[in-house]
Amino acid sequence: MTxxxxxxxxxxxxxxxxxxxxxxxxFRSTSEPFIPNNPYHRPLNPERVAxxxxxxxxDEETFASDRSLLANRLLMNVYExxxxxxxAAGLRTFEDDFSAFYHSDSRLAGxxxxxxxxxFAFGFLDDSVGVSGQWDExxxxxxxxxxxxxxxxxxxxxxxxxxxxxxxxxxxxxTQIVQMALDGLTEATxxxxxxxxxxxxxxxxxxxxxxxxxxxxVFPAKHSTLFMELCSSVGMxxxxxxxxxxxxxxxxxxxxxxxxxTRNRTGFFRYIxxxxxxxxxxxxxxxxxxxxxxxxxxxxxxxRYCDEHAHIDQHHGRMAIDDLLIPLARKxxxxxxxxxxxxxxxxxxxxxxxxxxxxxxxxxxxxxSDAPADGPAGVVVELDSDSAFDTQxxxxxxxxxxxxxxxLLYTSATGDPLRVPQGxxxxxxxxxxxxxxxxxxxxxxxxxxA
Amino acid sequence: MKGRKGxxxxxxxxxxxxxxxxxxxxxVAGDDLYFVMERDKAVHVISSSCPHRGGPLHLGDVDGxxxxxxxxxxxxxxxxxxxxxxxxxxxGDTVTVYLPAGEHDxxxxxxxxxxxxxxx
Ligand code: FES
Ligand SMILES: [Fe+2]
Ligand SMILES: [Fe+2]
Numbered sequence: 001m002t003x004x005x006x007x008x009x010x011x012x013x014x015x016x017x018x019x020x021x022x023x024x025x026x027f028r029s030t031s032e033p034f035i036p037n038n039p040y041h042r043p044l045n046p047e048r049v050a051x052x053x054x055x056x057x058x059d060e061e062t063f064a065s066d067r068s069l070l071a072n073r074l075l076m077n078v079y080e081x082x083x084x085x086x087x088a089a090g091l092r093t094f095e096d097d098f099s100a101f102y103h104s105d106s107r108l109a110g111x112x113x114x115x116x117x118x119x120f121a122f123g124f125l126d127d128s129v130g131v132s133g134q135w136d137e138x139x140x141x142x143x144x145x146x147x148x149x150x151x152x153x154x155x156x157x158x159x160x161x162x163x164x165x166x167x168x169x170x171x172x173x174x175t176q177i178v179q180m181a182l183d184g185l186t187e188a189t190x191x192x193x194x195x196x197x198x199x200x201x202x203x204x205x206x207x208x209x210x211x212x213x214x215x216x217x218v219f220p221a222k223h224s225t226l227f228m229e230l231c232s233s234v235g236m237x238x239x240x241x242x243x244x245x246x247x248x249x250x251x252x253x254x255x256x257x258x259x260x261x262t263r264n265r266t267g268f269f270r271y272i273x274x275x276x277x278x279x280x281x282x283x284x285x286x287x288x289x290x291x292x293x294x295x296x297x298x299x300x301x302x303x304r305y306c307d308e309h310a311h312i313d314q315h316h317g318r319m320a321i322d323d324l325l326i327p328l329a330r331k332x333x334x335x336x337x338x339x340x341x342x343x344x345x346x347x348x349x350x351x352x353x354x355x356x357x358x359x360x361x362x363x364x365x366x367x368x369s370d371a372p373a374d375g376p377a378g379v380v381v382e383l384d385s386d387s388a389f390d391t392q393x394x395x396x397x398x399x400x401x402x403x404x405x406x407x408l409l410y411t412s413a414t415g416d417p418l419r420v421p422q423g424x425x426x427x428x429x430x431x432x433x434x435x436x437x438x439x440x441x442x443x444x445x446x447x448x449x450a
Numbered sequence: 451m452k453g454r455k456g457x458x459x460x461x462x463x464x465x466x467x468x469x470x471x472x473x474x475x476x477x478v479a480g481d482d483l484y485f486v487m488e489r490d491k492a493v494h495v496i497s498s499s500c501p502h503r504g505g506p507l508h509l510g511d512v513d514g515x516x517x518x519x520x521x522x523x524x525x526x527x528x529x530x531x532x533x534x535x536x537x538x539x540x541x542g543d544t545v546t547v548y549l550p551a552g553e554h555d556x557x558x559x560x561x562x563x564x565x566x567x568x569x570x
Contacts, residue, residue, distance in 0.1 A: 208521055216504065315522040 029388035174414025184227035273343025280317030378447020405442030469558030480554035
């Protein structure tokens with residue numbers, strides 16, 4: 001048997017199997033830009049998945065690319081079919097999707113492609129981050145302190161500045177909330193993956209943090225419930241994954257990073273490093289976010305989600321470092337130290353990349369322009385009200401030129417889409433997420449923006 | 451003495467409970483737990499619920515003269531906890547204590563109490 005070991009055929013299989021996975025009924029397309037109430041319906045686009053070149057793994061450059069979007073959506077569905085979702089409105093109308101999403105065949109199809117997809121999505125981290133040398137406790141602590149201070153230093157929140165300065169701060173703040181929803185609606189699910197097993201006192205320390213995340217068993221105090229209250233207070237949906245199409249590739253990737261690190265038990269130290277770093281920076285980050293939301297939404301916004309983190313993560317930061325990270329490093333030696341530091345560094349790197357992605361999306365203000373004089377170039381597609389909706393990341397600056405009818409350009413989940421009438425066009429900058437819909441027969445030319 | 455001066459706030463209704471110093475180290479009333487701490491030969495009955503987030507103080511460690519809440523590490527001087535303990539008297543092995551009245555009557559138990567140990 002040689003075929004299964006040659007890299008080419010391995011990728012061949014991956015193409016075939018990822019396309020098969022994305023054809024499962026729960027991943028079918030829809031003409032709507034939002035997914036109401038159905039936690040299992042997560043459109044994947046088999047035609048686009050088929051085009052994905054798996055032989056070129058993601059790297060820092062392509063972390064927020066269209067290939068990243070496709071691969072991370074696939075991975076996200078594999079990971080999340082490991083967690084239980086039940087529709088808030090009851091299961092009655094979603095029984096088929098419920099069975100399909102959790103069917104052993106679906107799960108198996110996902111598991112078969114998971115390891116290769118993980119290497120595709122996160123393999124570059126091994127090149128990007130290196131840890132070496134003898135680390136003692138003092139140096140480890142000093143390094144953590146420095147990293148946390150740097151993350152919280154003045155001027156370190158360009159996204160918050162951009163939300164305040166946006167033409168519509170509410171739309172911009174909505175975009176921020178949508179990205180947070182990936183984690184917020186299922187908060188601490190990745191954390192829950194290492195509550196079992198037997199790993200000494202650190203297991204109990206992790207559980208203490210988990211208990212806080214779950215509001216001590218009190219539903220209204222659970223962090224994910226507080227997140228839902230935040231959403232409702234500003235008129236946003238609270239169900240998974242209403243905003244499926246509007247998660248940026250980098251946001252999904254970071255969420256997946258935590259699943260990757262917790263699903264693979266050897267990633268445990270990496271997970272603790274990344275988690276401890278985030279917990280240690282959250283109190284300050286959420287404190288600032290409360291102020292942003294107050295400025296943007298006024299009194300109406302329910303900021304208890306942010307306030308809770310501004311308070312409890314002062315404790316979690318300390319607990320995760322003093323009671324988890326340091327004792328694990330002490331007890332388990334170089335392997336642990338290396339993993340912990342990888343996590344600390346990787347999450348900072350990914351956070352920087354994701355911050356740049358979100359900032360570019362927030363500050364993009366699409367404008368209508370006249371069609372270029374030398375006529376339309378590119379591929380012409382016909383759209384109608386029942387055409388499948390999808391969002392994608394523009395690989396290069398792309399001009400959308402409406403030849404007939406009217407196109408609706410979606411660039412964020414909140415606010416109205418931009419209406420592009422016949423004869424007008426709009427340029428999507430490289431790297432930006434967008435989707436196009438039509439309410440009636442529309443011809444759209446898509447080509448490079450000269 | 452508490453509750454004597456001025457237009458006094460209505461006193462908290464309390465319920466009487468008895469337990470054996472040698473056989474019991476806590477009392478349970480519904481969801482509330484009260485634990486016994488011995489200090490300078492005196493028996494103190496203390497509410498276990500941490501004022502921060504309700505952490506189980508009876509499972510905390512005593513470090514010097516402070517009790518450390520096991521959840522987020524809140525530190526509480528043992529002296530202060532004892533000063534604010536529930537009213538009780540001891541005769542020989544029998545302790546009588548007056549606990550806040552609630553839906554459930556307190557039941558003396560022997561359970562895991564870490565904070566009661568070694569409290570100097
Ligand atoms: S619950 Fe006791 S310190 Fe938080
Ligand atoms: Fe949380
Ligand atoms: Fe936390």
